[in-house]
Amino acid sequence: MTYLLALDQGTSSSRSIVFDADGHVVAQAQQELRQIYPQPGWVEHDPQEIWRTQLATAREALARAGVQARDVRAVGITNQRETTVVWNRITGLPIHNAVVWQDRRAEPACAELRERGLAPTIQAKTGLLVDAYFSGTKLKWILDHVTGARQLAENGELAFGTVDSWLIWQLTGGAVHATDVSNASRTMLFNVHANQWDPELLQALDIPANMMPNVKPSSALYGEVSPALLGHAIPIGGVAGDQQSALFGQACFKAGMVKNTYGTGCFMLMHTGPKFHTSHNGLITTSAAQTSEHTEFAIEGSVFVGGAVVQWLRDGLHAIHGSHEVQALAQSVPDAGGVMVVPAFTGLGAPYWKPDARGTITGLTRGSTVAHIARAALESIAFQSAALLQAMSKDVIEAGGARVTELRVDGGACVNDLLMQFQADLLGIAVVRPAVTETTALGAAYLAGLATGVYKSTDELSALWRAERRFLPTLDSQRANELMENWEHAVRQTVL
Numbered sequence: 247m248t249y250l251l252a253l254d255q256g257t258s259s260s261r262s263i264v265f266d267a268d269g270h271v272v273a274q275a276q277q278e279l280r281q282i283y284p285q286p287g288w289v290e291h292d293p294q295e296i297w298r299t300q301l302a303t304a305r306e307a308l309a310r311a312g313v314q315a316r317d318v319r320a321v322g323i324t325n326q327r328e329t330t331v332v333w334n335r336i337t338g339l340p341i342h343n344a345v346v347w348q349d350r351r352a353e354p355a356c357a358e359l360r361e362r363g364l365a366p367t368i369q370a371k372t373g374l375l376v377d378a379y380f381s382g383t384k385l386k387w388i389l390d391h392v393t394g395a396r397q398l399a400e401n402g403e404l405a406f407g408t409v410d411s412w413l414i415w416q417l418t419g420g421a422v423h424a425t426d427v428s429n430a431s432r433t434m435l436f437n438v439h440a441n442q443w444d445p446e447l448l449q450a451l452d453i454p455a456n457m458m459p460n461v462k463p464s465s466a467l468y469g470e471v472s473p474a475l476l477g478h479a480i481p482i483g484g485v486a487g488d489q490q491s492a493l494f495g496q497a498c499f500k501a502g503m504v505k506n507t508y509g510t511g512c513f514m515l516m517h518t519g520p521k522f523h524t525s526h527n528g529l530i531t532t533s534a535a536q537t538s539e540h541t542e543f544a545i546e547g548s549v550f551v552g553g554a555v556v557q558w559l560r561d562g563l564h565a566i567h568g569s570h571e572v573q574a575l576a577q578s579v580p581d582a583g584g585v586m587v588v589p590a591f592t593g594l595g596a597p598y599w600k601p602d603a604r605g606t607i608t609g610l611t612r613g614s615t616v617a618h619i620a621r622a623a624l625e626s627i628a629f630q631s632a633a634l635l636q637a638m639s640k641d642v643i644e645a646g647g648a649r650v651t652e653l654r655v656d657g658g659a660c661v662n663d664l665l666m667q668f669q670a671d672l673l674g675i676a677v678v679r680p681a682v683t684e685t686t687a688l689g690a691a692y693l694a695g696l697a698t699g700v701y702k703s704t705d706e707l708s709a710l711w712r713a714e715r716r717f718l719p720t721l722d723s724q725r726a727n728e729l730m731e732n733w734e735h736a737v738r739q740t741v742l
């Protein structure tokens with residue numbers, strides 16, 4: 247048997263999954279990751295905890311599968327993107343907690359870049375809008391605020407990386423400092439046309455070039471896992487940011503194919519092939535997972551709070567005891583009763599880009615219950631995702647492309663049938679859930695398998711993809727449009 251090990255380091259947990267060559271899950275393990283909130287709008291992780299939990303789950307997954315490390319053909323890594331780690335090259339220790347993608351502390355640095363008129367240059371070179379979401383200004387904040395950091399960086403003693411780079415460094419015993427194009431494209435420092443770090447952007451943010459990792463295609467040989475860690479040296483053959491990895495795992499290899507991941511946030515990507523399209527509707531252009539030196543792109547929209555709204559129902563409102571209870575509570579009422587929840591807990595992402603927006607509950611009456619709020623919270627995930635696809639469709643039509651007819655879905659919340667049906671109703675197109683919903687980890691495994699000869703081509707991977715259920719729209723388009731208008735009205739009320 248041929249096995250592939252995927253390390254899936256996410257925002258709320260570290261997971262490891264053993265796949266067979268047909269893309270079936272053999273075994274998996276997961277550990278929650280502690281969330282650190284130093285002050286409002288700030289989110290951090292402990293890099294050492296990221297590494298410990300990831301290694302522990304890798305060992306546990308192999309043990310549960312009854313698989314020895316020598317039987318694993320390759321390791322693939324997929325990770326929460328934009329989360330920024332800086333460590334000392336000599337000691338191997340981080341100099342600060344990881345600054346998580348949700349963190350907003352770098353907004354003043356972003357405002358300065360806008361004031362300097364650099365936003366058009368940054369978008370043209372990187373495909374990104376200037377926002378604290380991305381890694382570059384997070385890195386600048388660490389260098390500016392950690393005592394002695396800038397001097398150490400100028401001396402060549404510090405290494406920067408997103409979570410994939412941190413894991414590669416640890417897995418190889420400090421032998422490899424690298425990242426892939428999909429993660430590099432999320433930094434605001436990477437020229438996606440040339441596939442290299444951009445000297446002008448590094449200078450604009452005052453970041454020494456010697457801190458940056460080597461950039462490789464997403465499917466490539468990165469190095470080997472140190473034998474002492476898992477019992478045998480295993481090639482690291484695939485690396486991709488979680489959303490590009492999910493796009494790959496969904497077999498969306500051709501221009502026009504779209505997937506949406508329902509995780510802590512929601513992330514919708516449309517493959518655009520080798521063409522770089524600048525969005526005029528609030529989306530960003532990003533590098534897709536690449537299997538060679540040739541560029542591949544995607545248009546992306548990001549929702550900051552997706553499935554996390556269910557955690558808020560559980561931990562903030564105490565409306566439910568476990569996340570699995572939300573569907574039953576939401577279905578205990580026929581609809582949301584006019585209630586709208588806009589979960590702008592950390593501002594609004596695409597297509598709105600309102601960093602100062604804050605969450606609201608509107609439409610409350612004396613008859614409103616916690617069930618109505620729960621249903622509205624669940625529906626907010628679909629509303630935000632529908633706004634993304636509407637913006638994406640405008641971009642495609644403006645570029646002369648065809649209308650989107652299908653949305654492939656994955657992530658933890660896609661198992662919620664109520665949510666998926668409501669999503670199909672709002673969009674007016676088929677929402678397709680695959681047989682294997684662990685597509686983020688699967689994408690990393692596929693990339694690693696391609697690099698090590700397990701698979702010959704993406705055509706072989708396309709043949710492995712299977713649908714589990716198709717949700718078809720049941721709502722007339724006029725009513726769907728009315729609901730979206732109500733949503734947009736609620737969004738306007740979040741911005742004072």
